[in-house]
Amino acid sequence: MSRPNMPGLNRRDLLKVSVGGAAALWLSTSNFALADSTSIKAGWYGGQDTHDRMQKAIAQFTAKNPDIAVSVEFAPFAEFYDRLPVEYSGGTAPDMHRHSMTYLFDYVKRGLLADLSPFIGKSIDISALYPGVVEIGKDGDQVHAIGNNQIAVALFYNKAKVAAAGSLDNLTWDGFRDLAIKIGKAGGANSYGTNDGGGFFAFLELFVTQRGKSLYSGDNALGFEPKDLVDWLDYWESMRKDQGAPPPSVTAESAGFQNAPLVKGTAAMQVGWSQQIVFYQALMQDELDIHACPVPAGAADNGHLIRALDFWVVPEGSRNKEAAAKLVNFLLNDEGALATLGLSLGGPASDKAASVLAKTADVPSGKVLTYLADLRGHAPSATPRWISGHGELESTLNRLNASVGFGQATPQAAADSFFTEAKRILG
Numbered sequence: 022m023s024r025p026n027m028p029g030l031n032r033r034d035l036l037k038v039s040v041g042g043a044a045a046l047w048l049s050t051s052n053f054a055l056a057d058s059t060s061i062k063a064g065w066y067g068g069q070d071t072h073d074r075m076q077k078a079i080a081q082f083t084a085k086n087p088d089i090a091v092s093v094e095f096a097p098f099a100e101f102y103d104r105l106p107v108e109y110s111g112g113t114a115p116d117m118h119r120h121s122m123t124y125l126f127d128y129v130k131r132g133l134l135a136d137l138s139p140f141i142g143k144s145i146d147i148s149a150l151y152p153g154v155v156e157i158g159k160d161g162d163q164v165h166a167i168g169n170n171q172i173a174v175a176l177f178y179n180k181a182k183v184a185a186a187g188s189l190d191n192l193t194w195d196g197f198r199d200l201a202i203k204i205g206k207a208g209g210a211n212s213y214g215t216n217d218g219g220g221f222f223a224f225l226e227l228f229v230t231q232r233g234k235s236l237y238s239g240d241n242a243l244g245f246e247p248k249d250l251v252d253w254l255d256y257w258e259s260m261r262k263d264q265g266a267p268p269p270s271v272t273a274e275s276a277g278f279q280n281a282p283l284v285k286g287t288a289a290m291q292v293g294w295s296q297q298i299v300f301y302q303a304l305m306q307d308e309l310d311i312h313a314c315p316v317p318a319g320a321a322d323n324g325h326l327i328r329a330l331d332f333w334v335v336p337e338g339s340r341n342k343e344a345a346a347k348l349v350n351f352l353l354n355d356e357g358a359l360a361t362l363g364l365s366l367g368g369p370a371s372d373k374a375a376s377v378l379a380k381t382a383d384v385p386s387g388k389v390l391t392y393l394a395d396l397r398g399h400a401p402s403a404t405p406r407w408i409s410g411h412g413e414l415e416s417t418l419n420r421l422n423a424s425v426g427f428g429q430a431t432p433q434a435a436a437d438s439f440f441t442e443a444k445r446i447l448g
Contacts, residue, residue, distance in 0.1 A: 059344045060090045064115030066101035071365040078358040082351045089344045117345035120334045126409040129165050135335040136163040144346040146354055149371040152402040154329045168329025170367025173396055174223050175295040176312045182289035189312045197315040204289045205264030215290035216282050217266040219257030220419030231317055231324035240408050241447045247436045254425050254432035261426050269426035295389050296364045302385040311392045325396050328404035368393045410446040417442050
């Protein structure tokens, strides 16, 4: 597939590197610039749409800031985080880059990220950002990260298939399971109601929040009980046993939007991050819609948190922090850049961004904006942050959920293992 022409962008080199046993494809490009300009490097993770849009936004930045040359590097999420520690160790990390909260506080804890507070109110304007977008990246008086989105967990569904089986109105956990099993069995062999959400850590967070608890307590402990995790793992095992969700052998082959059960037509529902409906819909003919996730019957709190999940950061070792800060500000506030980026980085981080996106939103994007606006009416403005070690715990939950599905562990044994490993990981 050809790439769109983007002003000021030229492909310079394409190289494969092997990091941690994984082959990561990294594309480097740079902008034409005057010889005496300041040069910075920007980096991010994502899919091809994100790569295309980010390069176009950076071309807009250099057109307005001809004294700053920007080279870029990007990769899918896993490959990006295979490479990033190597770059930090070697002093070659991008001058500014996208950072997921999954690993953010590992880097904060090690003192690798610059304090951006000296640039706030000067090079970086945060006045329009939603509450929590900046606060979640703070450590004491220092600001190590500024959110570039706000997103929430959501349920996507094939409208025709769900309508043929029932309704999502007043959706409880029992109702969700009953509907998923009904859809799965109606489709015959190798058909399921929804994807397996048991290994999705943010979905578990929603579940325990509905129980009045939290994912973490402080900076080194879990905020929920083993019984909560047993109930969670048991719920998803009951789904898998009756075609409500696929077996782990199928889930293992579903990485990537194009391989999702929803896209392949083997499931009618999919749980994920709100903006992902845009990527799923682009791969499907059947119309998708978005809905809040299940709640306990009669629950006072639906547990949905709207949070910044991805951030712009500047490494402490950057020699061009001022220029990097200007690029951060541009991507957060410039109307042209906001329109170019769309929902490729997630939901809008400000009313300004939401207004810009609403003017050009396609149908799936409009559904995301409406969903987030509705949730924002009652979700807490401040959301709990994920702590150092979160990424490892996320992988642990996914592995243990699969072990239950394969019959290698009971929900109780898997929960016990999780809490044992959490104690080691969190110290």
